[in-house]
Amino acid sequence: DAGITQSPRHKVTETGTPVTLRCHQTENHRYMYWYRQDPGHGLRLIHYSYGVKDTDKGEVSDGYSVSRSKTEDFLLTLESATSSQTSVYFCAITASGTIGELFFGEGSRLTVL
């Protein structure tokens, strides 16, 4: 299994509070991604990173920010959580940004009350 750890795995928070999800990898892969998974929508890309301090927006980036200060860590921050951000968040990594399989973490289930 690819060395990807997401934390926390489960979190319940209240509307308006900040939340940070962490993705940690031990594979030294260059590319890291944050997806959210919702019923009826499949997986949708939030943000991705193609190197340390190099990030870009995905399809559903509004309300989210990311940071990558080290190769192994990719943080997803919800500055002020809303109920619409209740979802399961997946981190994925890959060595290649042009072709190849993604390796996924086990997911972080976030509930915003």
Add this chain to the structure above:
Amino acid sequence: SQQGEEDPQALSIQEGENATMNCSYKTSINNLQWYRQNSGRGLVHLILIRSNEREKHSGRLRVTLDTSKKSSSLLITASRAADTASYFCATDAANFGNEKLTFGTGTRLTIIP
């Protein structure tokens, strides 16, 4: 918007039977990938087929790609109870790589022992 859409949304078959699921997409692609997701887990890569390939095999999996129809099918032969999972196709738009990898909504496959 979803690039790929799987069909059917749900499929139940008897163990030992073959399972076929389909994926349709909208724009030209470089590659198409299939992933499996067990309940409560992250996605696992199954197979990748390039746009210049028409068919690919991996164990009990057979994937076809018809770029003229913008569709792909995943066939699982001699199904087993362990194949019970959701299956997703993922495509990368031509001229983009994994940063534009978009997932369909998935087919939920149930194998009845």
